[in-house]
Amino acid sequence: MNKSAQQRPNSGRPQRASRGVTMAEVGRIAGVTQVTVSRALSDPSKVSAETLARIHRAIEATGFVPNALAGSLASQKSMLVSAIVPSMTNIIYTSVIKEFASAMRDSGYEVLLSECGFAPQDEEAMIARHLSRRPDAILLTGINHTSQARRMLLAAGVPVLEIWDLTPSPIDICVGFSHQDAGRAVAEFCIDAGYKAPACVTASDERALRRHTVFAAAVESRLKVNVPVITLQEQASIAGGRAGLRDLLDQPSSKPDLVFCSSDLLAQGVQLEAQVRGLTVPQDLAVIGFGDQDFAKDLVPPLTSVQVDRAEMGKRAAQELLLRFGQRDMQSHAVDVGFKIVRRQSA
Amino acid sequence: MNKSAQQRPNSGRPQRASRGVTMAEVGRIAGVTQVTVSRALSDPSKVSAETLARIHRAIEATGFVPNALAGSLASQKSMLVSAIVPSMTNIIYTSVIKEFASAMRDSGYEVLLSECGFAPQDEEAMIARHLSRRPDAILLTGINHTSQARRMLLAAGVPVLEIWDLTPSPIDICVGFSHQDAGRAVAEFCIDAGYKAPACVTASDERALRRHTVFAAAVESRLKVNVPVITLQEQASIAGGRAGLRDLLDQPSSKPDLVFCSSDLLAQGVQLEAQVRGLTVPQDLAVIGFGDQDFAKDLVPPLTSVQVDRAEMGKRAAQELLLRFGQRDMQSHAVDVGFKIVRRQSA
DNA sequence: TTGTAGGCGTTATCAG
DNA sequence: CTGATAACGCCTACAA
Numbered sequence: 001m002n003k004s005a006q007q008r009p010n011s012g013r014p015q016r017a018s019r020g021v022t023m024a025e026v027g028r029i030a031g032v033t034q035v036t037v038s039r040a041l042s043d044p045s046k047v048s049a050e051t052l053a054r055i056h057r058a059i060e061a062t063g064f065v066p067n068a069l070a071g072s073l074a075s076q077k078s079m080l081v082s083a084i085v086p087s088m089t090n091i092i093y094t095s096v097i098k099e100f101a102s103a104m105r106d107s108g109y110e111v112l113l114s115e116c117g118f119a120p121q122d123e124e125a126m127i128a129r130h131l132s133r134r135p136d137a138i139l140l141t142g143i144n145h146t147s148q149a150r151r152m153l154l155a156a157g158v159p160v161l162e163i164w165d166l167t168p169s170p171i172d173i174c175v176g177f178s179h180q181d182a183g184r185a186v187a188e189f190c191i192d193a194g195y196k197a198p199a200c201v202t203a204s205d206e207r208a209l210r211r212h213t214v215f216a217a218a219v220e221s222r223l224k225v226n227v228p229v230i231t232l233q234e235q236a237s238i239a240g241g242r243a244g245l246r247d248l249l250d251q252p253s254s255k256p257d258l259v260f261c262s263s264d265l266l267a268q269g270v271q272l273e274a275q276v277r278g279l280t281v282p283q284d285l286a287v288i289g290f291g292d293q294d295f296a297k298d299l300v301p302p303l304t305s306v307q308v309d310r311a312e313m314g315k316r317a318a319q320e321l322l323l324r325f326g327q328r329d330m331q332s333h334a335v336d337v338g339f340k341i342v343r344r345q346s347a
Numbered sequence: 348m349n350k351s352a353q354q355r356p357n358s359g360r361p362q363r364a365s366r367g368v369t370m371a372e373v374g375r376i377a378g379v380t381q382v383t384v385s386r387a388l389s390d391p392s393k394v395s396a397e398t399l400a401r402i403h404r405a406i407e408a409t410g411f412v413p414n415a416l417a418g419s420l421a422s423q424k425s426m427l428v429s430a431i432v433p434s435m436t437n438i439i440y441t442s443v444i445k446e447f448a449s450a451m452r453d454s455g456y457e458v459l460l461s462e463c464g465f466a467p468q469d470e471e472a473m474i475a476r477h478l479s480r481r482p483d484a485i486l487l488t489g490i491n492h493t494s495q496a497r498r499m500l501l502a503a504g505v506p507v508l509e510i511w512d513l514t515p516s517p518i519d520i521c522v523g524f525s526h527q528d529a530g531r532a533v534a535e536f537c538i539d540a541g542y543k544a545p546a547c548v549t550a551s552d553e554r555a556l557r558r559h560t561v562f563a564a565a566v567e568s569r570l571k572v573n574v575p576v577i578t579l580q581e582q583a584s585i586a587g588g589r590a591g592l593r594d595l596l597d598q599p600s601s602k603p604d605l606v607f608c609s610s611d612l613l614a615q616g617v618q619l620e621a622q623v624r625g626l627t628v629p630q631d632l633a634v635i636g637f638g639d640q641d642f643a644k645d646l647v648p649p650l651t652s653v654q655v656d657r658a659e660m661g662k663r664a665a666q667e668l669l670l671r672f673g674q675r676d677m678q679s680h681a682v683d684v685g686f687k688i689v690r691r692q693s694a
Numbered sequence: 695t696t697g698t699a700g701g702c703g704t705t706a707t708c709a710g
Numbered sequence: 711c712t713g714a715t716a717a718c719g720c721c722t723a724c725a726a
Contacts, residue, residue, distance in 0.1 A: 020481070020503060022703060033713055038705065048711060063502040068479040069420045070703030073718045078416060080480075088448075088460075089441045098436050098462065105461075110476065113435075113460050114452075115445065129457065132415040133427075134367070155410040156367060238645040265642075272647055295612075298585040300619055369719060380697055385721065395695060417719030420702045 021064040029058040041066060072134065081109050081321070082130035083139040084123060086205070087235070088115040092263070092291055092310070093141065096163060099314030100139065107322055109136065118205045124149040131156050137321055143167040143174065144206060159324045161317050165207060166334055173324060174334040175317045179207050182306055182339050183214030186260055186288060189341050191222050195286060199256035200229040201244030201266050203236045208262035211290070215260055228254045236262065241269020242276075249277070257286060258347060264289035264296050267303055271346065286347035302344035313337050368411040376405035388413060419481065428456050428668070429477035430486040431470060433552070434582070435462040439610070439638055439657070440488065443510060446661030447486065454669055456483065465552045471496040478503050484668055490514040490521065491553060506671045508664050512554060513681055520671060521681040522664045526554045529653055529686050530561030533607055533635060536688050538569050542633060546603035547576040548591030548613050550583045555609035558637070562607055575601045583609065588616015589623075596624070604633060605694060611636035611643050614650055618693065633694035649691035660684050 023037040030037070032051055040047045040055045047055070058064070072078040081104055085093040101111040112135065116126040124146045130138060131152060138153065139161040145153075153160050153171060160172040167174060190198050198219050202212045209231070216227040228251060230244045241261060248256055261267040267289030271281055279285045281301055289296055292307035316337055324330050370384040377384070379398055387394045387402045394402070405411070419425040428451055432440040448458040459482065463473040471493045477485060478499060485500065486508040492500075500507050500518060507519040514521060537545050545566050549559045556578070563574040575598060577591045588608060595603055608614040614636030618628055626632045628648055636643055639654035663684060671677050 020703095024703080034704085035714080036712060038703095039712085042705080046711070051711085063499065065475065065478050065499070065503065067420075067481060067703050069416055069425065069481050070718090071705070073414075073416045073420055073720090074703080074705040076705090076718075088435075089438050089445050091436050091438070094436045094441060101435075101461070110459065110461070110480070112457065114448070114457070128412065131412050133457070134414060134416050152410065152412070156412065238642040242645060269645065272645070276647055295585040298589060298616065298619070300623055367719095371719080381720080382698085382722095383696060386696085389721085393695075398695080414719050417702090418721070420704085421719075421721040423702070423721095 020067060021062040023064070023066070026055065026058045026062055026064050029061065030054040078134045078136055079109050080133060080135045081111050081137045081139065082127075082133070082135035083111050083113045084116050084126050084130065085113065085141045086115065086118050088113060090235075091293065093164075095310040096314040096317070097139075099311045100318050101314075103315050103318030104321070107318075111139075120144050120146045120149070124152075127152060131158070136325070137161060139163060139317065139321075142207065143170070145171075159321060161321055163313060163317055166336055168334070170332050170334050172332050173317075173320050173330075174332075175313055175320060175337060176334075177308060177337055177339050179211045180214045182290075183211035184218050185339070185341060186211075186306060187215045187218035187222070189343075190219065190258055190260070190288075190347075193286075193347065195258040195347075196223065197225060197254070197256050198223075198227055198258045198260060199248050199254060200227065200260050200262075201241060201248065201270060202229065202231055202262035203240075203266070204231050204233055208290075212260070212262060226254075228256065232266070236265045238265060238269040238272065241266035241271075242273040243269075245270045245273040245277075257284075258282075258288065259285065260288045260290075262290055264291050264293045264303060264305055267305070267346070268295075268299060271299060271301075271303070282345065282347050288347045292342055296342075297344065299346070301346050304344045304347040305342055307340045307342045309337060367414060368409040370411070370413070373402065373405045373409055373411050376408065377401040425481045425483055426456050427480060427482045428458050428484045428486065429474075429480070429482035430458050430460045431463050431473050431477065432460065432488045433462065433465050435460060437582075438640065440511075442657040443661040443664070444486075446658045447665050448661075450662050450665030451668070454665075458486075467491050467493045467496070471499075474499060478505070483672070484508060486510060486664065486668075489554065490517070492518075506668060508668055510660060510664055513683055515681070517679050517681050519679050520664075520667050520677075521679075522660055522667060522684060523682075524655060524684055524686050526558045527561045529637075530558035531565050532686070532688060533558075533653060534562045534565035534569070536690075537566065537605055537607070537635075537694075540633075540694065542605040542694075543570065544572060544601070544603050545570075545574055545605045545607060546595050546601060547574065547607050547609075548588060548595065548617060549576060549578055549609035550587075550613070551578050551580055555637075559607070559609065573600075575603065579613070583612045585612060585616040585619065588613035588618075589620040590616075592617045592620040592624075604631075605629075605635065606632065607635045607637075609637050611638050611640045611650060611652055614652070614693070615642075615646060618646060618648075618650070629692065629694050635694045639689055643689075644691065646693070648693050651691045651694040652689055654687045654689045656684060 024034040027034045027037045116122045137159040143165045162174040165176045166178045200212045202208045230247050232240045267287050274285050289303045289305035292305040296303040296305045371381040374381045374384045463469045484506040490512045509521040512523045513525045547559045549555045577594050579587045614634050621632050636650045636652035639652040643650040643652045
């Protein structure tokens, strides 16, 4: 089912890249100077209808596409917003960026997205790379950045958007929610629902750990029980969830009646493993996820999860940034988009 | 659980963006001209050790970050590769781009990623936007592009990478696999395995439809049975899979013994719905997915699926492109990365 | 090893 | 309404 094919000689293509038509050439054809072409595109009202028509005809004929590099250099505006996320294959992040990019695009901006993993050092390197393209703003995930990164951002003087978390001292604008509050809220939910022996299965990224640390502490202080926490090293997956529950049940000391997972994917794995072991959810074991992804409501049983409105987060981030562009001396501030525990049948 | 906070006046930040230190300023401090600074960065061997040290000290002191816009304009190389995918929240695509971007980054390139949905018209608009940033290459998903898009690409003279599909007449370089062959292979698999009444649940994008059209035709011609095809309008989801199976079973004429789905997510939904209805997989109903995502092997029962090595596709695309950069008169050609039916327990 | 001159394709600012 | 002219910050010769 695998074959390699060689085809069609490269006949029609220009051998060397004709690096694109310039405004000057368009102007020559339309009988005006380059400047007039520039105006025709940036502010047509300042050009007579006739010349405008001639210019457009020339653009058509030549297939002219303006050179944004030159434009950005001259105008000191790249219309580029840099975005750096831990993972671009995790829908948790891309769903935010999708909305953010869409909103920014409506205002003429393009988003340069890169992934950098969870290490602040790698983020720092990525920031440096992105900064060299002179983005008009930069979006970072989380509030943990190296001091060198902070210095570079300040030096560059670009607006900074921190998402997915909340801090009293944002670099500039922060749009997210409190992971501590989320952990605490889930703890209260569990206690109120009458669970007696909650446990955790969590990924090892800092934000997830923070949620679960607070969760465990809150439960322990109220229920006076030990809360076992399984921390997975790999990226969250169904397999990880299944392994997590196995580990949990293998610990002879613990007989959990509920598992709080750091993502819906892990929760799905826990549900599956429970089912395989003949445990009924939620009677024998309750499960709570995090993120409330689309599929959470479609699982069997439907998954109780912590909903974070990621689309709203992206839109709000864009909105705040656009506001910031218009008002360069805006105070740094944080926007809490909150979260919500969605109770379904799994807990 | 939602509170807005105003914090910290914007004290330390520069009110107006200091658009960054220039090489000229660094040079002034180091006692050399701008050109020497440029050389110190691009080819340190051409600068004496002493000056190099002074320059680096000056860079440190000023926090200089080279301006890639200016560099690109002057060198006619943006070190930017544009990538356009239908969806950036679908891991099917982002997993390819992740590897592609990673490999390109190792060679100094950054990837500008945008999503454009499944309509060629929207792709065309996105191509135009991206082209204005003068990417050194452009990656497109699929082989269906408007003629205007093709014209623009030719005019720009950029190397073009088409992924996720195969064609005898690629624009430039094509890295993917044959969806027709995949549909046919699954049909043969089903027939060989003795299934008598296959059915389909598919998303409505062109590539998925192509697979299922070929699948249905192949099965019908060999088995002389009608193959019902449920085409879902929304994006693939577990809910869609569940609805798909419902629709299938509601058709009084059809009693499928196998469902071929256009994605693993849909297959998961079908499995779930089957389970809810008391149908045992694969005894009462077999299920085949597509894509072989990580979770396929962890489902209950483990999902039979069509594996596409997306990481390999991304790496190979980067590799081909890098080769192309070194050899501008390369023939246009297609690379088949193939696929593989991974048989597990669901079928 | 270092410097000078010219140019990359725009936008901004003044004139006319 | 249109045109000169000077940036923008860097790279590529070519010269010293």
